[in-house]
Amino acid sequence: MESDALVSRVLGGDVRAVARAISKVEDNAADAFELMKSLFPRTGRGMIVGITGSPGAGKSSIVDRLAGLYRRRDERVGIVAVDPSSPFSGGAILGDRIRMQTLGLDPGVFIRSMATRGNLGGLARATVDAVAVLDAAGYAKIIVETVGVGQDEVEIVKTADVSVVVLVPGMGDDIQAIKAGIMEIADVFVINKADRDGVLRTEKELEALLSLATRPDTWQPPIVKTIATENKGIEELADAVAAYYEFQKTAEQGRARRRAIARWRILELLRERLLRQALDVEGIDEHLEALASQVADKQRDPYSAVEEIMRQKTGDRRQETE
């Protein structure tokens, strides 16, 4: 009942209900699963834009400016910033969110930072669920910003409708290092800080790499040059994003991509549920600590420790069935 009320308030676009629903998926609360089940059928209306790139590339500025542009078109914008750089501390609010203060005062913009809590993982799953909450709540544009080129970050960006990779001039090494990953991800490239030296070189290098890459579809990822801090090139970026959004709706590959995303989501959810179930045993925390101590002291190996936990759980279940 209380949960039903939350669902209808989220669907009605109530900002506080949205915040609460996202907290639930982030904390992996007991009722988060049911909540998401109810919201899921109402998703798929918003356009989800994933933005990634190296630290210092100016992703946050681009997100701010793009959000500002959408707002001027009177669209509600949700922003989910993923900050996984500090997995154990749990503290996550990105310092540069401060720069978003002006946006943050606008009731048509919802901003949320996501971080890993503890080491049970699930950041990617929680982020995708947070995006789904915003989608169900009627946000027309949802921007997901991730730092870095890590595995989870790549996965998160891949679940977007349109993925944008931000580069800066003079980072030839950068392009080399991340090329395998970005060639697969990027639907749109941005060269930010385009007033810096080396723009042309970066553009040429990128074009060369793009000419070698083979996408499963016929899309040619455009390269947009921006100076986000001066609000330059943002219209062009929005146009490029919109163009791919339209393209993927019709392309056969769009469906294959959505199926791959669905498969990934199912596996992520499954992984998390299984771990939660396995750890849902009385005294598991003390048990884990004891095992960790023994492993740290080389009194036992982590592999047999895992087998012990799994045996215990199976034992539990057997008792239930009896």
Add this chain to the structure above:
Amino acid sequence: MESDALVSRVLGGDVRAVARAISKVEDNAADAFELMKSLFPRTGRGMIVGITGSPGAGKSSIVDRLAGLYRRRDERVGIVAVDPSSPFSGGAILGDRIRMQTLGLDPGVFIRSMATRGNLGGLARATVDAVAVLDAAGYAKIIVETVGVGQDEVEIVKTADVSVVVLVPGMGDDIQAIKAGIMEIADVFVINKADRDGVLRTEKELEALLSLATRPDTWQPPIVKTIATENKGIEELADAVAAYYEFQKTAEQGRARRRAIARWRILELLRERLLRQALDVEGIDEHLEALASQVADKQRDPYSAVEEIMRQKTGDRRQETE
């Protein structure tokens, strides 16, 4: 029996056996668990150095040079390079490994690139296991190199005895963006490309951040300036790494860290084992594909799809017990 033979060949330092053992842990082969159980008691002798930093910071050059230095001291060196940037393609060999050809011809150096296979995850677990194989095989120094500042990459670097974060001058933004994460990780900082403009500024910024940070131990992370391509500063880096290695052996916090690592390893292994068990059902691939299709077409939600998979598995187990 065949497995016992592999164990003793790994313990004897046989390079081909080491390669085979790492393939087994990477593929998560059926006998990998038993293999690692046998090897685990023989680990803990090698020094594990984790090296991370943004793409383009010159990590690979530093790894090459550091490995070269250890070789001149007649120590066997294992290098594990993690390349998670291309999770779906599965193809992972880092292009810049080519630069390691000279090292690669040295039988005292073992080089291996790790990548995610498919989307079942487990890269962090496989990497840590690969390091353990090298450790058990008697490599005195094991260097783990990860690209990026993603969640898994951070976790991997944290499992090292000594964690090194590589920065380059003129990336003030970079430091800002990753500071929360690196302050927790780095036992040693490197400012590479120290012949570039802005070294002093980067050093000052880093010092300022370090003065604010509080580590659980009393260690003051040193800042080493290198020009890896010219082999400058590498001795100093090796000294700084050795100093922290000695420090953590005695410090009480060293034990707390090893316990945290052990706990993380247990959970990572558990997560993977549970997923594997859940997917060990006849026809699961077709079932997953069908569910993914339905979710992609919004005919059903991913949450109830997961419940269906979990119910099926429990049903299986119930039958077994009966």
